[in-house]
Amino acid sequence: MLQYLDLLRDVLENGAEKSDRTGTGTRSVFGRQLRFDLADGFPMLTTKKLHQKSIVGELIWFLRGDTNVHWLQERGINIWNEWADENGDLGPVYGHQWRSWPTPDGGSIDQIAKVIASIKNNPDSRRHIVSAWNVAEVDDMALPPCHTMFQFYVADGKLSCQLYQRSADVFLGVPFNIASYALLTMIVAQLTGLEPGEFVHTFGDAHLYSNHIEQAQLQLTREPGPLPTMVINPDRTEIDSFEIEDFTLLDYVAAPSIKAPIAV
Numbered sequence: 001m002l003q004y005l006d007l008l009r010d011v012l013e014n015g016a017e018k019s020d021r022t023g024t025g026t027r028s029v030f031g032r033q034l035r036f037d038l039a040d041g042f043p044m045l046t047t048k049k050l051h052q053k054s055i056v057g058e059l060i061w062f063l064r065g066d067t068n069v070h071w072l073q074e075r076g077i078n079i080w081n082e083w084a085d086e087n088g089d090l091g092p093v094y095g096h097q098w099r100s101w102p103t104p105d106g107g108s109i110d111q112i113a114k115v116i117a118s119i120k121n122n123p124d125s126r127r128h129i130v131s132a133w134n135v136a137e138v139d140d141m142a143l144p145p146c147h148t149m150f151q152f153y154v155a156d157g158k159l160s161c162q163l164y165q166r167s168a169d170v171f172l173g174v175p176f177n178i179a180s181y182a183l184l185t186m187i188v189a190q191l192t193g194l195e196p197g198e199f200v201h202t203f204g205d206a207h208l209y210s211n212h213i214e215q216a217q218l219q220l221t222r223e224p225g226p227l228p229t230m231v232i233n234p235d236r237t238e239i240d241s242f243e244i245e246d247f248t249l250l251d252y253v254a255a256p257s258i259k260a261p262i263a264v
């Protein structure tokens with residue numbers, strides 16, 4: 001995960017001081033890109049321990065089309081609590097846009113089912129796109145999508161995925177986002193009979209919150225170890241059939257976690 005550590009160092013050293021919506025203050029760079037060849041192992045940070053269940057559970061929750069935090073909380077996943085209303089609702093966030101983007105005639109589009117079908121039926125298409133940035137609904141969301149748009153690409157029997165992330169909390173959010181999209185790429189590869197290729201992570205505003213500086217510096221003193229291996233239950237052939245227990249991370253050896261406050 002040298003790619004990630006290089007980004008962390010880049011933001012620390014070159015980031016411009018910027019105020020932000022949460023009132024915390026950031027150091028920020030604009031326009032960066034990381035690449036992860038999924039044949040090199042599963043890109044899960046080893047220089048601080050990540051909570052695997054939160055990452056897998058959040059992705060399954062998105063794929064369920066769920067936008068209420070109760071399903072997460074019932075599984076001990078608390079990463080979205082701060083943004084939910086008194087009923088646990090977040091508004092029409094990722095899950096809603098991915099699985100039921102509303103159309104003007106009152107219908108809805110399942111972008112995930114469509115993109116899987118298009119990868120299978122027309123692999124060379126340049127339109128394998130899923131967007132969470134629904135301009136008409138952004139103002140109704142508890143938080144406008146940070147991972148806004150992703151595209152799949154098929155070549156040489158391999159499936160790659162590129163994400164455009166408009167806003168990135170480099171210390172807390174990005175390690176989750178990398179692992180989550182690597183996993184999504186592996187899931188879609190399994191469903192389409194392809195091998196996982198690369199995950200390409202493109203950033204708009206990549207920032208380090210001012211109360212994450214010491215934690216970032218500590219992390220940069222640590223040596224990255226070998227990447228773990230993610231094994232997915234091979235019997236799952238439908239996007240709606242995956243459960244948290246279908247994902248096993250092997251050989252994940254990581255340095256201790258590093259606590260940091262989340263900016264709300």
Ligand SMILES: Nc1nc(=O)c2c([nH]1)NC[C@@H]1CN(c3ccc(C(=O)N[C@@H](CCC(=O)O)C(=O)O)cc3)CN21
Pocket residue numbers: 050051054078079080083143169172173174176257258259260262263264
């Ligand atoms: N400021 C901010 N940063 C984010 O990364 C972020 C948001 N807000 N809002 C929406 C979601 C929620 N995300 C989160 C929220 C909390 C953690 C967090 O606290 N991570 C801890 C462990 C928590 C756990 O897994 O139980 C960590 O040490 O990684 C990570 C991502 C990502 N997103």
Ligand SMILES: O=c1ccn([C@H]2C[C@H](O)[C@@H](COP(=O)(O)O)O2)c(=O)[nH]1
Pocket residue numbers: 021022143144146147167168169170172173174177263
């Ligand atoms: O998956 C996610 C979700 C959120 N973030 C971060 C990026 C920003 O620090 C905040 C969102 O604030 P905005 O003012 O809406 O940009 O959440 C992330 O890194 N990854």
